[in-house]
Amino acid sequence: MTFDPAYIILTTASLASIYGLLAIGISIIWSSLGMINMAHGFTFAFAGYGAWIAAHTLSASAPAVLLAGIAAGALSGLAIAGVAFIPLYDKPNFPLRSLIATLGISLLGAQALLYVFGPRVKALPRIFGYGRFHLFGIAITADKLGTIICAPVVLLAVLIWARTSRRGLQIRAMMQNPEGAALVGVGLRSTALAVMALTGGLAGLAAVLLSQTYYVSPYSGLTPLLKGMIVALAGGLGSIPGALIAAVCIGFVETLTAVTLGGKFVLITQFLFIIVVLLIRPRGIAGMLEQTRE
Amino acid sequence: MRDQPGLIDTEDAPRRLVGRRIYYRKLRTAGADRWRRLRYPFTRRTPLLLDSAFNPRTLVAERTIVDKRPLYWLAFFAVLAAAGPLAGDTLLGAATIFGIYAAINVIWLLVIGTAGIFSLATLAVVGTAAYGAAYMSIHAGLPWWGMIAVGPVFGLLFGVVIAIPATRIDGFYYALLTLGLTELCRVYVVQSQALGSATNGLYGADGILPDGASLRAQLVVSYYGAVVLLIAALALFRLVNGQRLGRLLRASPERREAFAQALGVDYRTARIKVFLISSAALGVVGGFYAVNFRGASPSLFSMDSLLLLLAMVVIGGIGRPEGAVLGTAIVVAIDRLLIGLGPLRLILVGLIMIGTVLFLHNGLVGIKQQFRNWRDRKRSEHRAKRDIRGGEYMPEEATEVRDKQLIAFRRFQRGVRESLKPLITDDLIEAHRRAPCGPHDDRLSRVLNYFRRASVVDKYAILAVRPFAEYRLVALSGQRGVPPRLIDDRSFATEEEAIHAVFLRRVQDLLES
Amino acid sequence: MSEVLRIGGLSAGYGPLTVLHSVNLTVAAGERVGLVGLNGHGKSTLLRAIAGLTGWQSGSIRLAGREVGSTRSQGPGRYTHRIVRAGLALMPQGDAIFHGLTVADHLDSGAYTRAAWRDRRRRRERVLAIFPALEKLLDVPVGRLSGGERRMTSLGRGLMADARLLLIDEPSLGLAPRISQELVAALSAIELGDSAMIIAEQNIPLLQGRVTRMLGIHAGRIKGGAEAVQLAGVNLH
Incomplete structure (x- = not known):
């Protein structure tokens, strides 16, 4: 590989898009529901399988696979909300118990996927085709370009929707103060379901996009979950701008490491990066900017 | 009125003595014997909390064992000691695993229970020590006792690495950081040639018995080693949790650090100390693990192992060693004894874990407290209902005032006032x-x-x-x-x-x- | 005049603690009720019980003819949003504010119900007429406001909905005397129409002359009631 700035920028952008999709989901769940969703990786894997089933039974066209992935992700998000949030949110010791419940779901879910689909990995169809494009003088594959276009568009749409719509105001209000939200008539449970469906859908999109390069397997959600967590942590849990900045930073670190040191060291440098960030700012890049839920 | 013993004393109601807790067994005692206690040598501390009193009705001296847990522990240890020669091979193998994991969990409890820091790097410490010990045994010819001795050195090194961020980062941030660290270790171990990426683990370390020993002898030796490890871990827990360091840590849980600091508690030093102590102890466990399995495998760092470990602690309940041991017993029994179920075992563990979290506030050992809280709430609501019916004077007072005649008098006075x-x-x-x-x-x-x-x-x-x-x-x-x-x-x-x-x-x- | 609120035999508390003992209270439309009493005697708990925010409660609460206070033993806040949609606005102690949202977002969030949302611009004008100081602050995040401005925002948020019953918990808490005077004056100037207002307050002189009647709350009971206090007073002097 050559040390090419254009290549680094494009790779960073595609990684940052996927990390951003996951990290924003984790961040929104944390700040609006007060729960760390460790089952986000399961949502990722589940959405991958959902897209795979759709590709094999319905059609292998891009919209069908993408929509199936998003729908499966949203479904999984709703299931997680039903098990880990709704029965627990007004019980004592909720944050820890919901964390453990989501960990339990991720243990259970991975085993269930293994049981149903078997240990063999599945490959999704190339929904963006096999073409190569030349951009800024370097070759770029279609799936990378699709990711770079698709993820930011969806993210932007979601963010604009959150800024302007009534539902968005409802989610933002709950992120800031759940009791206050209840006092203006926001239903905690319906909002929780909406949030989990939304973030699950984002994770599903990320799953389909990432599965263009990697395979779908029962444990395929683990690494994306960890990277999403790293990004959400480095950005500051609960901060959407922080998560976006951190996604770009981590994507850049990953690309740079892969280019200069080799792929083996990616996790190590990412960890050093996040440890340094957290030691300097224990609440992440943006954790101090906004006063959100502690 | 049935739930108030002593108030009714008719022919058909069972005779109950005033104020006696019927579910406490009473021991006979007499004279100066009432004050005799079993004591630890050279101290005034007693292993059994005994309560001596005269029965108010019969005037017979009685003693009650208020806290029976020491007896249960003793029985548990007796069963463990007797199991060696009696249990079958499968059971003994499972019991060895149980001993090792229970020791890990009890030591882990010092961090997540006593210090209240949700660290998920426990298995990473054990794994690092196991890999280190196995590596040194294979390449430097370290004997088995040397492996157990060198384990804590590796554990301590790892402990320093995870203790430094713990003074600054807290809560979920720390939990996720340690989780990531575990994954980092796994990736490193899986990719490293020197640590046996080709053979899926590092094997060939020294064992306690020579290679020619029978399988049964190896099982029994491993089993008793694990039992000793568990007892040592319990002793360490008692020593740290019950003494000054434990008090300091429990006085400064997360988010309450400022209050503790105002009282002069140096919580940072205390946390670093508990990390170093627990990491060294986990290092010993790691050394023993390497000796026991003649090496180490990357599955120690895997997410599933970590989740299983968490399931053990969660099912038992965080904060008390009974919980850790009980939870470990349940999960290991499912995992090792129900092999016929195949991958369904982990699903079963996951279901139990989720069920515990959904219905119990703090695992199995928290059931008692949870029941009491529930009963108190129900009682209060019940009292409020009686109050609505124009019952007594004030529900709170009615429980605080011992003299029930006074309550009756007040109720009467209230009636008079209302009629006037x-x-x-x-x-x-x-x-x-x-x-x-x-x-x-x-x-x-x-x-x-x-x-x-x-x-x-x-x-x-x-x-x-x-x-x-x-x-x-x-x-x-x-x-x-x-x-x-x-x-x-x-x-x-x-x-x-x-x-x-x-x-x-x-x-x-x-x-x- | 129609009834807005009828509470019958309401007991409420937290865990093993009973705070309210069999409270009865009726509030008619157009009334402005002052609820006075010392700290810790159950003023806030009464208001929170109406909103379903206590640990447990039993007894009947009818809001505009609809039963909203069924006996429940768990889940504080589980039904609050339904009670709010039935026509309640609670402006709690500590304001329950959304720190990161701007004042405009805040006021909009008060008009959360579907019908009110379409009408939110007109309602915002109405609230700004009551609290003109908020006009200049519309785009400022609430976290940066002073205590008095936050209280105004919180009150304004409550006024955005079509509440039949406005519950205001300690409007003067933590504010300078002059500001709390102004706030209470603004509250007493609000046209109530067929809704009603309950103000819980420790500072009795602040409410005098600004409410239709004053109720004392003592040790978790509504004390005496206005009629009894009046009767004894008339005969004594």
Whole structure:
């Protein structure tokens, strides 16, 4: 590989898009529901399988696979909300118990996927085709370009929707103060379901996009979950701008490491990066900017 | 009333003794024996919390074991000791795993229970120590006891790495950081040639018994090693949790650090200490693991192992060693003894884990407290309901006042007041004004009779400043030697006016009550 | 006049603690009720119980003819949003504010119900007429406001909905006397129409002359009631 700035920028952008999709989901769940969703990786894997089933039974066209992935992700998000949030949110010791419940779901879910689909990995169809494009003088594959276009568009749409719509105001209000939200008539449970469906859908999109390069397997959600967590942590849990900045930073670190040191060291440098960030700012890049839920 | 022993004592009701907790077994005792206790040598501390008292009804001296947990532990250790020669091979193998994992969990409890830091790097510490010990045994020819000795060195090194961020980062941030660290270790181990990426683990380390020993002998030796490890871990837990360091840590849980600091608790040093102690202890476990399995495998770092470990602690309940041991026993039994279920075992563990979290506040050991909280809440609601029906005076007071006659008296007084209030009308007050000293009609007599029975404390009286010329109102102190006090600055020219003023005051008090 | 609120035999508390003991209270439309009493005697708990925010409660609460206070033993806040949609606005102690949202977002969030949302611009004008100081602050995040401005925002948020019953918990808490005077004056100037207002307050002089009647709350019970206090007072002096 050559040390090419254009290549680094494009790779960073595609990684940052996927990390951003996951990290924003984790961040929104944390700040609006007060729960760390460790089952986000399961949502990722589940959405991958959902897209795979759709590709094999319905059609292998891009919209069908993408929509199936998003729908499966949203479904999984709703299931997680039903098990880990709704029965627990007004019980004592909720944050820890919901964390453990989501960990339990991720243990259970991975085993269930293994049981149903078997240990063999599945490959999704190339929904963006096999073409190569030349951009800024370097070759770029279609799936990378699709990711770079698709993820930011969806993210932007979601963010604009959150800024302007009534539902968005409802989610933002709950992120800031759940009791206050209840006092203006926001239903905690319906909002929780909406949030989990939304973030699950984002994770599903990320799953389909990432599965263009990697395979779908029962444990395929683990690494994306960890990277999403790293990004959400480095950005500051609960901060959407922080998560976006951190996604770009981590994507850049990953690309740079892969280019200069080799792929083996990616996790190590990412960890050093996040440890340094957290030691300097224990609440992440943006954790101090906004006063959100502690 | 059935739930109040001693209140009913009829023929058909079972005879219960006053105030006895029937589910406590009473031991006979006599004379100076009542005060005799088993004590640890050279200290005043007793292993058993004994309560000696006379039965109020029979006047027989009795002693009660208030806390029976030491006895249960003793029985548990006896079973463990006896299991070696008796148990079959499969069971013994599972029991060895149980001992190792229970030791890990008990040590982990020092971090997540006592210090309240949700660290998920526990297995990473064990794995690092196991890999280190195995590596040194294979490449430097370290004997098995040397491996156990070198384990804590690796553990301590890892402990330093995870202790430094723990002073600055807390809560979920730390949990996720340690989780990531574990994954980092796994990726490194899986990719490293020197650590056996080709053979899926690093094997060939020294064992306790020579290679030719029988399988049974190896199993028994491993088993007793694991039991010793568990007992050592429990002793360490007791030593740290029950002593000064444990107090300091429990005084400064997360988010309460500022309060602890205000009391002079140096929580940072305490946390670093507990990390170093627990990491060194986990290092010993790691060394033993490497000896026991003749090496180490990357599955130690895998997410599933970590989740299983978490399931053990969660099912048992965080905070008490009983919980850790119990949870470990349940999960290891499912994982090792129900092999026929295949991958369904992990699903079963996951279901139990989720069920525990959904229904129990703090695992199995928290059931007792949870039940008590639930009972207290139900009782309070029940009391509130009785109050609605016009029951007793004040629900809170009814539980605080020991003398039940007092409650009955207050209830009676309240009834009297409530029946008198409707009698007070403008006509009645006018009638009293016209003839303060009588004759009174029936209604006014009733009211006045009630007033006359008032307690002497703060009872109104009339002070004749100048007889037949100036009267003032006073309130009696009710205490000998303490004079009455004037209650206002009005003065009355006649005694009748003063009597009526007292009457008005009492009417006001009655209506306000 | 129609009834807005009828509470019958309401007991409520937290865990093993009973705070309210069998409270009865009726509030008619157009009334402005002052609820006075010392700290810790159950003023806030009464208001929170109406909103379903206590640990447990039993007894009946009818809001505009609809039963909203069924007996429940768990889940504080589980039904609050339904009670709010039935026509309640609670402006709690500590304001329950959304720190990161702007004042405009805040006021909009008060008009959360679907019908009110379409009408939110007109309602915002109405609230700004009551609290003109908020006009200049519309785009400022609430976290940066002073205590008095936050209280105004919180009150304004409550006024955005079509509440039949406005519950205001300690409007003067933590504010300078002059500001709390102004706030209470603004509250007493609000046209109530067929709704009603309950103000819980420790500072009795602040409410005098500004409410239709005053109720004392003592040790978790409504004390005496206005009629009894009046009767004794008339005959004494």
